[in-house]
Amino acid sequence: MPYRLSAFADEISPDIQVQMDHLLDNEIRLCGLRGANGKNVMEFEDFQVNMMKSQFFNRGIRFSCIGSPIGKVQITQPLEPELERFKKAAKLARAFETKVIRVFTFFTPKGEDPTKYRSEVLKRMKVLAELAKAEGMNLVVENEKELYGDNADRHLEVLEHIGSPHVKAAFDFANFVQIGQDPWDAWVKLKKYVVDIHVKDARKSDGREVPAGEGDGKVREILKDAFSSNWSGYLTFEPHLSESGTFKGFTGPVLFKTAVDALKKI
Numbered sequence: 001m002p003y004r005l006s007a008f009a010d011e012i013s014p015d016i017q018v019q020m021d022h023l024l025d026n027e028i029r030l031c032g033l034r035g036a037n038g039k040n041v042m043e044f045e046d047f048q049v050n051m052m053k054s055q056f057f058n059r060g061i062r063f064s065c066i067g068s069p070i071g072k073v074q075i076t077q078p079l080e081p082e083l084e085r086f087k088k089a090a091k092l093a094r095a096f097e098t099k100v101i102r103v104f105t106f107f108t109p110k111g112e113d114p115t116k117y118r119s120e121v122l123k124r125m126k127v128l129a130e131l132a133k134a135e136g137m138n139l140v141v142e143n144e145k146e147l148y149g150d151n152a153d154r155h156l157e158v159l160e161h162i163g164s165p166h167v168k169a170a171f172d173f174a175n176f177v178q179i180g181q182d183p184w185d186a187w188v189k190l191k192k193y194v195v196d197i198h199v200k201d202a203r204k205s206d207g208r209e210v211p212a213g214e215g216d217g218k219v220r221e222i223l224k225d226a227f228s229s230n231w232s233g234y235l236t237f238e239p240h241l242s243e244s245g246t247f248k249g250f251t252g253p254v255l256f257k258t259a260v261d262a263l264k265k266i
Contacts, residue, residue: 003197003227005260006030006064007237011251014038016052020059022253026260029060032236033096034067041066041092042085049095063098064234065140065196071104071128072144075117079124083131090135100138102170102196103128105149105158114148121148122161129162140196142170143186150179152186159193169193172238173217174202174209183218191226195233199263200240209240211262220266235263 005028009019016036023031033041036052044052056063068089070082089101106121108114125141132139141149141158149155159169171194176183187194201215202208212219239259240249251259 003231003233003235004030004064005237006032006196006234007256008032008034008067008249010035011237011239011249012253012256016055018253020056020061022256023061024059026257028237028260029062030064030234031056031061032065032067032102032234032238033063033092033098040069042068042088044092049092053096063096064236065098065100065102066093066096067102069104070101071106071125071141072147073106075106075108075120075124075148079127082124083127086128086131087135090132090137093137099136100140100196101132102140102142104142104144105147105155107146108148110146114154117148118157122158125158126162129164129167133164133166137166139167140170141167142198143172143175143190145175145178150175151181152176152189155186156189156193159190168195170196170198170236172198172200173212173219173222174198174200174215174240177202177204177216178207180204183216184221187218187222187225191229191231194226194231196236197223197226197233198236198238199259200238209244211239211241211259213262213266219263223266237263 009031012019012022108117149158173183176186201212201217204216239251241251241255243250
Protein backbone atom coordinates (compact mmCIF):
# COMPACT_ATOMS: atom_id res chain seq x y z
CA MET A 1 0.00 0.00 0.00
CA PRO A 2 1.62 3.31 -1.08
CA TYR A 3 -0.29 5.42 1.41
CA ARG A 4 -1.20 5.47 5.08
CA LEU A 5 -4.57 6.72 6.31
CA SER A 6 -4.48 9.38 9.00
CA ALA A 7 -6.92 11.96 10.34
CA PHE A 8 -7.15 15.11 12.37
CA ALA A 9 -9.23 13.33 14.97
CA ASP A 10 -10.67 16.51 16.48
CA GLU A 11 -12.77 16.57 13.27
CA ILE A 12 -14.66 13.67 14.86
CA SER A 13 -15.16 14.95 18.40
CA PRO A 14 -13.34 16.96 21.06
CA ASP A 15 -13.55 13.87 23.30
CA ILE A 16 -10.49 11.65 22.83
CA GLN A 17 -12.43 8.48 23.64
CA VAL A 18 -14.86 9.24 20.81
CA GLN A 19 -11.94 10.17 18.58
CA MET A 20 -10.25 6.84 19.17
CA ASP A 21 -13.44 4.80 18.82
CA HIS A 22 -14.24 6.26 15.41
CA LEU A 23 -10.69 6.19 14.12
CA LEU A 24 -10.60 2.46 14.78
CA ASP A 25 -14.16 1.91 13.51
CA ASN A 26 -12.98 3.43 10.23
CA GLU A 27 -9.73 1.39 10.16
CA ILE A 28 -7.49 4.41 10.76
CA ARG A 29 -4.56 3.94 13.12
CA LEU A 30 -2.76 7.23 12.61
CA CYS A 31 -3.73 10.61 14.02
CA GLY A 32 -2.65 14.11 13.07
CA LEU A 33 -2.77 15.68 16.52
CA ARG A 34 -4.48 19.06 16.26
CA GLY A 35 -6.71 19.11 19.32
CA ALA A 36 -8.42 17.03 21.99
CA ASN A 37 -10.70 17.55 24.98
CA GLY A 38 -11.54 21.03 23.76
CA LYS A 39 -7.95 22.23 23.61
CA ASN A 40 -5.62 23.00 20.73
CA VAL A 41 -2.54 20.79 20.81
CA MET A 42 -0.38 23.82 21.67
CA GLU A 43 -2.37 24.27 24.89
CA PHE A 44 -1.78 20.75 26.26
CA GLU A 45 -0.22 20.59 29.71
CA ASP A 46 2.42 17.99 30.55
CA PHE A 47 0.07 15.74 32.51
CA GLN A 48 -2.41 15.78 29.62
CA VAL A 49 0.31 14.85 27.14
CA ASN A 50 1.31 11.79 29.14
CA MET A 51 -2.29 10.73 29.69
CA MET A 52 -3.33 11.18 26.05
CA LYS A 53 -0.29 9.41 24.69
CA SER A 54 -0.98 6.41 26.91
CA GLN A 55 -4.62 6.31 25.89
CA PHE A 56 -3.90 6.47 22.16
CA PHE A 57 -0.98 4.05 22.30
CA ASN A 58 -2.99 1.56 24.35
CA ARG A 59 -5.55 1.49 21.53
CA GLY A 60 -2.84 0.95 18.90
CA ILE A 61 -3.02 4.48 17.46
CA ARG A 62 0.15 6.42 16.63
CA PHE A 63 0.71 10.00 15.46
CA SER A 64 1.49 11.14 11.92
CA CYS A 65 2.17 14.76 12.86
CA ILE A 66 1.60 17.61 15.26
CA GLY A 67 -1.03 19.76 13.53
CA SER A 68 0.24 23.05 14.87
CA PRO A 69 -1.14 26.51 13.94
CA ILE A 70 2.41 27.92 13.63
CA GLY A 71 2.63 30.47 10.84
CA LYS A 72 -1.11 31.13 10.92
CA VAL A 73 -0.56 34.69 12.12
CA GLN A 74 -0.12 38.03 10.41
CA ILE A 75 3.25 38.57 8.75
CA THR A 76 3.31 42.00 10.42
CA GLN A 77 3.43 40.43 13.90
CA PRO A 78 6.78 39.67 15.56
CA LEU A 79 8.38 36.34 14.66
CA GLU A 80 9.79 35.51 18.11
CA PRO A 81 6.50 34.22 19.60
CA GLU A 82 6.17 31.79 16.69
CA LEU A 83 9.68 30.50 17.28
CA GLU A 84 8.85 29.88 20.92
CA ARG A 85 5.66 28.10 19.91
CA PHE A 86 7.67 25.98 17.50
CA LYS A 87 9.99 24.88 20.29
CA LYS A 88 6.93 23.77 22.24
CA ALA A 89 5.58 21.96 19.16
CA ALA A 90 8.91 20.14 18.87
CA LYS A 91 8.67 19.12 22.52
CA LEU A 92 5.15 17.82 21.90
CA ALA A 93 6.30 15.95 18.80
CA ARG A 94 8.99 14.17 20.78
CA ALA A 95 6.50 13.30 23.50
CA PHE A 96 4.01 11.86 20.99
CA GLU A 97 6.77 10.10 19.04
CA THR A 98 6.49 11.87 15.72
CA LYS A 99 9.03 14.00 13.88
CA VAL A 100 6.56 15.91 11.72
CA ILE A 101 5.08 19.36 12.45
CA ARG A 102 2.49 21.03 10.20
CA VAL A 103 3.07 24.78 9.67
CA PHE A 104 1.71 27.68 7.59
CA THR A 105 3.06 30.57 5.52
CA PHE A 106 1.65 33.64 7.34
CA PHE A 107 -1.32 35.86 6.60
CA THR A 108 -0.66 38.98 4.57
CA PRO A 109 -2.81 42.11 5.10
CA LYS A 110 -6.14 41.95 3.30
CA GLY A 111 -6.34 44.06 0.19
CA GLU A 112 -2.59 44.18 -0.29
CA ASP A 113 -0.50 42.34 -2.87
CA PRO A 114 0.99 39.30 -1.06
CA THR A 115 4.21 39.65 -3.05
CA LYS A 116 4.86 42.89 -1.17
CA TYR A 117 5.73 40.64 1.78
CA ARG A 118 7.65 38.04 -0.22
CA SER A 119 11.08 38.66 1.27
CA GLU A 120 9.79 38.68 4.85
CA VAL A 121 7.78 35.46 4.36
CA LEU A 122 10.73 33.68 2.76
CA LYS A 123 13.07 34.83 5.51
CA ARG A 124 10.70 33.65 8.24
CA MET A 125 10.03 30.29 6.63
CA LYS A 126 13.78 29.74 6.28
CA VAL A 127 14.23 30.52 9.98
CA LEU A 128 11.48 28.04 10.89
CA ALA A 129 13.13 25.42 8.69
CA GLU A 130 16.50 25.95 10.33
CA LEU A 131 14.92 25.73 13.78
CA ALA A 132 13.16 22.52 12.76
CA LYS A 133 16.46 21.02 11.64
CA ALA A 134 18.09 22.00 14.94
CA GLU A 135 15.20 20.35 16.82
CA GLY A 136 15.38 17.20 14.69
CA MET A 137 11.97 17.84 13.14
CA ASN A 138 10.48 17.69 9.64
CA LEU A 139 8.05 20.36 8.42
CA VAL A 140 4.98 19.98 6.23
CA VAL A 141 3.73 23.30 4.86
CA GLU A 142 0.01 23.54 4.12
CA ASN A 143 -1.63 25.62 1.36
CA GLU A 144 -4.14 27.33 3.66
CA LYS A 145 -6.42 30.02 2.18
CA GLU A 146 -5.49 33.71 2.55
CA LEU A 147 -1.89 32.93 3.50
CA TYR A 148 1.13 33.86 1.41
CA GLY A 149 1.49 30.31 0.11
CA ASP A 150 -2.17 29.71 -0.69
CA ASN A 151 -1.57 29.36 -4.42
CA ALA A 152 0.76 26.84 -6.02
CA ASP A 153 3.29 29.32 -7.41
CA ARG A 154 3.92 31.05 -4.08
CA HIS A 155 3.80 27.75 -2.21
CA LEU A 156 6.42 26.34 -4.56
CA GLU A 157 8.47 29.49 -4.15
CA VAL A 158 8.56 28.96 -0.37
CA LEU A 159 9.59 25.31 -0.68
CA GLU A 160 12.26 26.02 -3.26
CA HIS A 161 13.64 28.92 -1.25
CA ILE A 162 14.02 26.69 1.79
CA GLY A 163 15.48 23.94 -0.37
CA SER A 164 15.77 21.33 2.34
CA PRO A 165 14.81 17.63 2.35
CA HIS A 166 13.22 17.99 5.79
CA VAL A 167 10.63 20.51 4.51
CA LYS A 168 7.78 19.15 2.38
CA ALA A 169 4.21 20.05 1.41
CA ALA A 170 0.74 19.17 2.62
CA PHE A 171 -1.65 19.30 -0.35
CA ASP A 172 -5.27 20.34 0.31
CA PHE A 173 -7.65 19.92 -2.66
CA ALA A 174 -10.41 22.09 -1.20
CA ASN A 175 -8.20 25.05 -0.36
CA PHE A 176 -7.13 25.32 -3.99
CA VAL A 177 -10.74 25.09 -5.17
CA GLN A 178 -11.78 27.82 -2.73
CA ILE A 179 -9.17 30.31 -3.98
CA GLY A 180 -10.11 29.62 -7.60
CA GLN A 181 -7.05 27.59 -8.61
CA ASP A 182 -7.28 24.38 -10.59
CA PRO A 183 -6.15 21.64 -8.17
CA TRP A 184 -4.66 19.63 -11.03
CA ASP A 185 -2.40 22.52 -12.06
CA ALA A 186 -1.40 22.96 -8.41
CA TRP A 187 -0.66 19.24 -8.09
CA VAL A 188 1.58 19.20 -11.16
CA LYS A 189 3.65 22.04 -9.73
CA LEU A 190 3.88 20.72 -6.18
CA LYS A 191 3.71 16.94 -6.32
CA LYS A 192 7.44 16.31 -5.98
CA TYR A 193 7.25 17.99 -2.56
CA VAL A 194 3.97 16.48 -1.33
CA VAL A 195 4.17 13.97 1.53
CA ASP A 196 0.72 14.56 3.04
CA ILE A 197 -2.53 14.85 1.07
CA HIS A 198 -5.40 16.34 3.05
CA VAL A 199 -8.65 14.63 2.14
CA LYS A 200 -10.98 17.60 1.80
CA ASP A 201 -12.96 18.34 -1.38
CA ALA A 202 -15.04 21.43 -2.24
CA ARG A 203 -17.42 22.77 -4.88
CA LYS A 204 -16.50 25.74 -7.04
CA SER A 205 -20.10 26.92 -7.16
CA ASP A 206 -20.39 27.82 -3.49
CA GLY A 207 -17.02 26.90 -1.93
CA ARG A 208 -18.69 24.34 0.32
CA GLU A 209 -16.69 21.32 1.54
CA VAL A 210 -18.07 17.96 0.39
CA PRO A 211 -16.95 14.31 0.59
CA ALA A 212 -14.00 13.37 -1.61
CA GLY A 213 -14.99 13.03 -5.25
CA GLU A 214 -18.20 15.05 -4.92
CA GLY A 215 -16.57 18.43 -5.52
CA ASP A 216 -14.18 20.06 -7.96
CA GLY A 217 -10.94 19.06 -6.23
CA LYS A 218 -10.11 16.48 -8.94
CA VAL A 219 -9.43 14.02 -6.14
CA ARG A 220 -9.74 10.91 -8.31
CA GLU A 221 -7.46 12.21 -11.06
CA ILE A 222 -4.80 13.45 -8.67
CA LEU A 223 -4.72 10.27 -6.59
CA LYS A 224 -4.54 8.17 -9.74
CA ASP A 225 -1.56 10.20 -10.90
CA ALA A 226 0.03 10.07 -7.47
CA PHE A 227 -0.14 6.30 -7.17
CA SER A 228 0.94 5.71 -10.77
CA SER A 229 3.97 7.92 -10.00
CA ASN A 230 4.92 5.76 -6.99
CA TRP A 231 3.93 8.50 -4.56
CA SER A 232 3.90 7.40 -0.95
CA GLY A 233 2.77 9.38 2.04
CA TYR A 234 -0.22 10.13 4.23
CA LEU A 235 -3.83 10.59 3.22
CA THR A 236 -5.07 12.71 6.12
CA PHE A 237 -8.78 13.24 6.65
CA GLU A 238 -9.69 16.87 7.32
CA PRO A 239 -13.21 16.89 5.80
CA HIS A 240 -14.79 20.01 7.43
CA LEU A 241 -18.22 18.60 6.52
CA SER A 242 -20.11 20.14 9.42
CA GLU A 243 -18.22 23.36 10.20
CA SER A 244 -15.47 25.22 8.41
CA GLY A 245 -13.47 28.27 9.36
CA THR A 246 -10.04 29.84 9.24
CA PHE A 247 -9.02 28.47 12.62
CA LYS A 248 -11.23 25.42 13.00
CA GLY A 249 -13.05 22.67 11.17
CA PHE A 250 -15.46 19.99 12.37
CA THR A 251 -17.17 16.98 10.85
CA GLY A 252 -18.69 14.79 13.58
CA PRO A 253 -18.74 10.97 13.85
CA VAL A 254 -21.48 10.25 11.30
CA LEU A 255 -20.16 12.54 8.57
CA PHE A 256 -16.62 11.40 9.31
CA LYS A 257 -17.62 7.89 8.26
CA THR A 258 -19.21 9.42 5.14
CA ALA A 259 -15.87 11.10 4.37
CA VAL A 260 -13.89 7.89 4.85
CA ASP A 261 -16.32 5.82 2.79
CA ALA A 262 -16.16 8.39 -0.05
CA LEU A 263 -12.39 8.10 -0.23
CA LYS A 264 -12.48 4.30 -0.05
CA LYS A 265 -14.95 4.31 -2.94
CA ILE A 266 -12.47 6.33 -5.00
